[in-house]
Amino acid sequence: MAAEGSGIDPMHQFLVEPMLGRHLVFHGYDISFTNSALFMVITAAVLWIFMLGGMQRKLVPGRWQAAVEGMTGFVSNMMDSSIGPKGKAFTPYVFSLFMFILFANLIGLFPMGIVPGWHPFTVTSHITVTAVLAFVSFGIVLLVGFAKHGFHFFSLFIPHGTPKVMIPLIFLIELASFMVRPFSLGLRLFVAMTAGHILLDVFASFVVQGINAGGGLGPLVSVLSFIMIIGISALELLVAAIQAYVFALLTSLYLNDAINLH
């Protein structure tokens, strides 16, 4: 694990490796089942169980149903307030996006490390995953925008009341800020999760190294670092939820641009 030896290797936890120890190469492409894929499957399975257990039509909801209804109500409220009635059609997509990211973030924080040799893998700490999610969102925005408004969609880049002289400049600036959206969307989630896990790993290494160092100061550092880990873990739970919410919120705002054009 990361704390072996004296050096700290906080990047080791992000290594994507095949589950069964050997690579499966097909026509020059590595298609082996990796730990990343495993944790995506776990995330999907947990999400599936969570939704299936709560999708009952009881008039007075039980605890499980109330939890699921809280989630669906939260997302459909968000869609309603940011898009309006036309956003109803996109609620399923944003809901799956929100729940997948939330569950992936939370499962990545699961303390699986107490079983020796295991460690959880945060799917969303890889830009390959978050960028695909962001590009899917961006692609839907483009498709909806062009399908609904045709080339009139480009008027999104010229705010109302722009003076005639300023139009070319404003158009370029708005175009740049529009095109950078998928990158900032994917980058935000990826970096927030990566930074949090590096921080946790570094402090966990401090605990181990403090105990190994011995003397009077070593255990003190260990205890302080351990208290710090508890605080950071709580913060990371908050960040996991906030990042999932921000991703879903920004997707809904971008969809609002495409549907309502200002």
Added chain:
Amino acid sequence: MDLASAKVIGAGLAAIGVGMAALGVGNVFGSFLEGALRNPSAADGQQGRLFIGFAAAELLGLIAFVIAILILFVI
């Protein structure tokens, strides 16, 4: 100065940006609370905007972090 020490210094300088983002995020939430305590009934409707501001302020700090990582591990 050799490249290795220059890299470490550069990564440390990039970390200043993360602290600046802390100022920004604190400003976003502080201003929100300031307004929300004056008019609590309007606060719930502005929560979406609060998180948009938070996301925008945080992104810049995260980019500073990415730059630090790039300096340390890629270059």
